[in-house]
Amino acid sequence: MAGGDRISDLPDDLLHRILYFAPVKEAASTSALARRWRSLWLSSGAVNLDTRSYHVPDDNLYGKRATFVRDAHAALDARDRHCPLRKLTFHVEGHGWDTIQVFLCISDDGLKDDIVGFVLSHRAARSVEELCVDAYVGRHPYEDRCESGYYDLSLASLPSMNLRRLRISSCASLKVLPASAPVAFPRLEELRLHFCTDVPLQDLQIVVDSAPHLAVLELHSVCLSSSENDVPGDAATHDGSPPPAKLRCAAVTALVMSDCTWTNWTGVELDAPMLRCFKYNGNFREPFALKPQEAANLTRVDMEYFSPDMYYYIENNTCACFWQCAASFSNARVLKLKTNQLEHLRHGPELNKMPFRDLERLELEAQYKPGRSKHTGAAIAHLLHCCPVIRELRLNLSTSTASEIKSYGYDGCYEQDVLAEKDQLDFNKSVNHFLRRRFKNPTMSCEVPDYIHGLTGQSFTCLQTSLRCVSLRFRRDESNRFGVRLAKFLAENALVLEEMHIDDGNQKIWEHINHVVGRSIAGSASGFVVLPLETRK
Structure with missing residues (x-):
């Protein structure tokens, strides 16, 4: 009461x-x-x-x-x-x-x-x-x-x-x-469609055109269907494939396309001149395009794609579609990229094109194969080359195995469960080492190879002139030291770096403190400070 x-x-x-x-x-x-x-x-x-x-x-x-x-x-x-x-x-x-x-x-x-x-x-x-x-x-x-x-x-x-x-x-x-009924949404500001299995593109376009104040458009697991009038017979491309679906969003400032499919088209072409924030989640089997001159106001792009590591041609097609889409976002200031196949990004456009020429912050969350560090280094190198004025770099890297990737996509919850179990084992091991510290002097191998394929020996504009802050999260173990080598490389080559935040991804008490990286940082000419990742502003 x-x-x-x-x-x-x-x-x-x-x-x-x-x-x-x-x-x-x-x-x-x-x-x-x-x-x-x-x-x-x-x-x-x-x-x-x-x-x-x-x-x-x-x-x-x-x-x-x-x-x-x-x-x-x-x-x-x-x-x-x-x-x-x-x-x-x-x-x-x-x-x-x-x-x-x-x-x-x-x-x-x-x-x-x-x-x-x-x-x-x-x-x-x-x-x-x-x-x-x-x-x-x-x-x-x-x-x-x-x-x-x-x-x-x-x-x-x-x-x-x-x-x-x-x-x-x-x-x-x-x-x-x-079909003859007039539709008007004079005050509509937000339209969100989730798990809709039959949405004719022509009808969706009618709604968007009838909503002059529509600012937010979200399409989650939506199947955009077509009719005979949508895809005329003479609209096929020069190679005979169907044309891309076209969606006009004159007033939209925030657009989300997540796990969408479209029938009888090859990709989708977006016309959104007022767009400021864009999020895409898919597998990049088909390309989408947004003309750079029509995205002058674009500030933030979130891209998330997961694909099975099955065949070489799938990898090449995924890579080509990604970089084809990336060309649409050359005006973006912030890019958040998440993928389970970091190696797919190692091939891209010529370096003189600079697809992210205005990008100031890059957030990369990616999985990579420990045995393919050669391709992983090349992928990170290509991203650095494509971001000449980047000021902040956030990397969250984790290893993966075939059992952690489901047949037709990536299950993030499964990965979290696997890492949680491994972290608990690591923590128990660390406590045991700490309790036996009087009887056994802990040692750690400090011999970490310096060479990283694709990174070592190359010159990056952003490392010399603009990169101020690096956040690096990785999991270190005896069989995989790519994260340690990458931290060492950035510490030695980022000339204007002011802050580096490192988290090795587990709860070990002393074993994952890498003294080689520490000495490299102490001897660096840039004089930046190293802080735990949790204290990043």
């Missing part, structure tokens, strides 16, 4: 904000707390429909569905009488694909009955500014997603006039239906 009194002491504006995020069933139940709470939930401006509020087993699915629809209708009627509805969300969770599809699309008499369409057709939904529809199996929104989606949705049926934020996920078919 005391806790309830303290909550009641909060001002109405704050309570409205709390109820703005509460599921409608729980929000409505607060009216029983006290007289003051009777109308608070009705004034929050939000209806959050969530199946997790209904603790009904799946064998009573239709009873749960009927209650859900009844509560949704009652909540919308109440909002229509009290205050305009600003936020409307659907959160549907089930134990199987058929359960969710039946819940969303089939009535108890076996006929097609669209819950989402029913709710959106309510008069109170016309004023909605934020709309979210999400459905998934299990307890995690990104696990066990259905490859074919659960429901169909017509973009023409959305409450478009006041809509500012739109998020749609797990949709089987997202189209402008009927």
